Each structure stands twice: as C-alpha cells, then as structure tokens.
Amino acid sequence: MKPVAASYYMTTVCNAKCGFCNIWEGPAHLKPKLQKPEGVKHTLTALKTLGVKYIDFTGGEALLVRNLPDALRQAKEMGFKTGLVSNGFLYPARANEIEGLVDSMSFSLDSADEERHNKSRGLKCYSRVLESIEIARRRNQWVNINFSVANDNLHEIEPMVKLAQELKIVCHVMPVFSYFGNEAMDLRYAKAIRDIAKEPYISVNLAAVKFVEDGGNDIKKRKCIGPDANIAVTPDGKFLMPCYHAAVEQVPIELDVKAQWNSEKMRHLRDMSGRYDFCQGCTVWCYLTPSFFYTMDKYFFLQMYSYGRSSVNATLNRLRDRKLPGIEKIATA
Numbered sequence: 001m002k003p004v005a006a007s008y009y010m011t012t013v014c015n016a017k018c019g020f021c022n023i024w025e026g027p028a029h030l031k032p033k034l035q036k037p038e039g040v041k042h043t044l045t046a047l048k049t050l051g052v053k054y055i056d057f058t059g060g061e062a063l064l065v066r067n068l069p070d071a072l073r074q075a076k077e078m079g080f081k082t083g084l085v086s087n088g089f090l091y092p093a094r095a096n097e098i099e100g101l102v103d104s105m106s107f108s109l110d111s112a113d114e115e116r117h118n119k120s121r122g123l124k125c126y127s128r129v130l131e132s133i134e135i136a137r138r139r140n141q142w143v144n145i146n147f148s149v150a151n152d153n154l155h156e157i158e159p160m161v162k163l164a165q166e167l168k169i170v171c172h173v174m175p176v177f178s179y180f181g182n183e184a185m186d187l188r189y190a191k192a193i194r195d196i197a198k199e200p201y202i203s204v205n206l207a208a209v210k211f212v213e214d215g216g217n218d219i220k221k222r223k224c225i226g227p228d229a230n231i232a233v234t235p236d237g238k239f240l241m242p243c244y245h246a247a248v249e250q251v252p253i254e255l256d257v258k259a260q261w262n263s264e265k266m267r268h269l270r271d272m273s274g275r276y277d278f279c280q281g282c283t284v285w286c287y288l289t290p291s292f293f294y295t296m297d298k299y300f301f302l303q304m305y306s307y308g309r310s311s312v313n314a315t316l317n318r319l320r321d322r323k324l325p326g327i328e329k330i331a332t333a
C-alpha cells in the first residue's frame with residue numbers, strides 16, 4: 001500500500017486557542033523554529049520516495065513559520081501538490097510570499113458571526129479570514145472555507161450556509177472529531193449536516209457523516225490505516241506513528257527510507273494503526289478520509305461521490321464567478 005498524502009507539521013506553535021484543539025497547549029515554544037532547508041529537503045525526498053503526491057502543510061499555524069515559502073517552493077519543484085490550512089490571521093501579510101506555491105488554500109471559520117468566531121478561536125481573525133478570501137481570489141488562488149460542526153455550534157449551520165452563498169465560496173462542512181477528551185459531535189446532528197449537502201457552495205463528505213453514525217473506527221475491524229494513507233511528519237523530520245493525534249513513537253526519517261518503511265519495526269507500527277485501544281471510535285479525519293480510498297466499500301463510494309460532486313460544483317462556481325467583485329461589495333449588495 002502506497003501512502004499518497006502527507007501532513008507536514010511545520011510547527012506546533014499557534015496564535016489561536018481553539019477549544020476543540022489542543023495543539024496550542026503543546027510544548028511551549030516562544031516562536032516557531034526555522035525549518036532548515038536541508039532538513040526540509042530530506043523530509044520531502046523521503047515522502048517522494050514513499051509515493052506521496054499531496055502534502056498538507058499544517059501545524060499549529062504554518063504561516064507563523066518564517067521560511068514556510070521556501071518549504072512550499074521545494075515541494076512544488078519536486079512535483080508535489082500542496083495544501084495549506086490557516087486561521088487567516090497572517091495570510092493578508094504573507095500572501096505575496098506564497099503566491100503560486102499553494103494548490104489548495106483553506107481558511108477555517110466556525111461561525112458566520114464575527115464575535116462568536118473570534119471567541120471560538122481565541123483570536124480576532126474573522127475579518128482577516130474575509131480579507132484573506134478576497135486577497136486569495138484576486139491572485140486567482142483556489143480557496144475554500146472549512147467549517148467544523150460541534151455540539152455547541154449546530155445553530156451556526158444555517159448562517160454559515162448563507163454566508164458561503166453570499167461570498168460565493170465553497171464551504172467544506174465536517175463533523176468535529178474528538179481526540180483529547182473534547183466532545184465529538186453528537187451523531188443525532190449528522191442528519192443536519194447531510195440535509196445541507198445539496199445547498200449551493202456547500203461541500204459535505206457523506207462518507208464521514210456515515211462513519212460518525214456507524215460509531216467511528218472499530219479496532220476489531222479497523223478502518224484507519226494511519227500512515228499507509230496519510231503520513232504525519234514533525235517539523236524536525238520524524239515520522240509520527242501511527243498519527244499526530246496519538247503518536248506512540250516519533251521515528252527519525254532515515255536516508256534509505258524505503259528500507260526503513262519496510263523494516264519489521266515500521267511494519268509493526270503501521271499495522272497497529274487503527275488497532276490500539278485508543279483508536280476505538282476514532283474519527284480523526286486527517287487519517288480516516290484518506291483511509292477510505294483504500295477499500296471499495298460504502299465509505300469509498302460515498303466519498304468518491306462527495307468529492308466528485310464538490311469538485312464539479314467548485315469548477316462551475318469558479319467559471320461562473322470569474323469576475324467576482326470584492327467581498328465588501330458582495331456583502332453589501
């Protein structure tokens with residue numbers, strides 16, 4: 001099995017303090033470390049050798065890392081597709097530096113209401129997200145919103161649908177997942193998410209919704225294949241096994257990564273993904289949704305349908321909205 005995706009954690013530092021995430025509570029760095037170019041090259045070369053095609057540059061807040069553009073440039077030069085998820089706070093200041101280096105740019109939004117979003121993020125970033133969307137569009141950057149539905153923001157669904165339609169931007173709606181004792185989305189709310197799947201500009205992964213309803217990962221019949229679907233790597237070039245969210249081991253990436261990947265130790269660690277006790281009921285989408293692509297079952301087909309529909313809609317929207325006015329004009333129209 002060849003992993004096609006990777007999550008490259010550029011830093012564990014974040015400028016936000018979201019209630020559904022504990023990354024910002026991690027090791028207290030004062031500021032993100034610079035990524036050494038040779039370290040980045042070593043990591044990217046290893047991912048290429050293992051067959052990875054798409055890298056999500058993530059964190060923490062990856063835009064806090066000063067030399068993120070160098071890492072993105074290296075990745076593009078090596079032929080990777082790149083993705084970047086951001087809380088939007090720093091994008092307006094750094095959009096110039098990363099222009100042309102990101103294939104898919106996502107901004108997180110928890111509410112259509114400025115005050116509630118800023119409260120949820122512990123950061124005044126709502127207006128920056130709107131500004132970022134406008135800047136990204138002017139640069140012809142492929143951009144979307146990510147909206148995670150939790151038990152305390154179910155009432156945000158309707159206003160978020162309206163906002164996405166007003167802004168004419170694709171909004172990916174996903175159930176929030178639990179991984180550090182935070183509450184997962186109550187499965188009764190799955191219907192509410194499914195109900196909006198047909199709305200214009202709304203993208204719902206129906207496989208994920210079904211997976212929540214089915215109770216998440218079952219360790220006796222694991223669905224998560226962890227790093228065999230999505231490899232997590234640390235800022236300093238280590239494999240996080242089996243995943244970032246519940247790493248039992250950090251393994252430094254060796255020069256002969258193919259031999260390392262197929263070594264007895266790594267095969268054991270890979271095989272344990274989705275089978276640990278802590279994997280029971282897991283819905284950490286970073287690994288689960290890539291895992292859905294590896295077995296032809298209901299999740300595979302639901303996901304293919306959802307992604308197909310979403311990308312056709314996104315392309316049509318993009319063509320239709322080619323000459324978008326500025327966001328202020330749309331919002332006040």
Ligand code: SF4
Nearest residue numbers: 014016018021060087
């Ligand atoms: S912005 Fe992202 S990494 Fe930072 S605290 Fe929020 S969810 Fe976590």
Ligand code: SF4
Nearest residue numbers: 224242243274279282
């Ligand atoms: S099931 Fe969840 S905790 Fe277990 S390896 Fe997969 S993502 Fe990590």
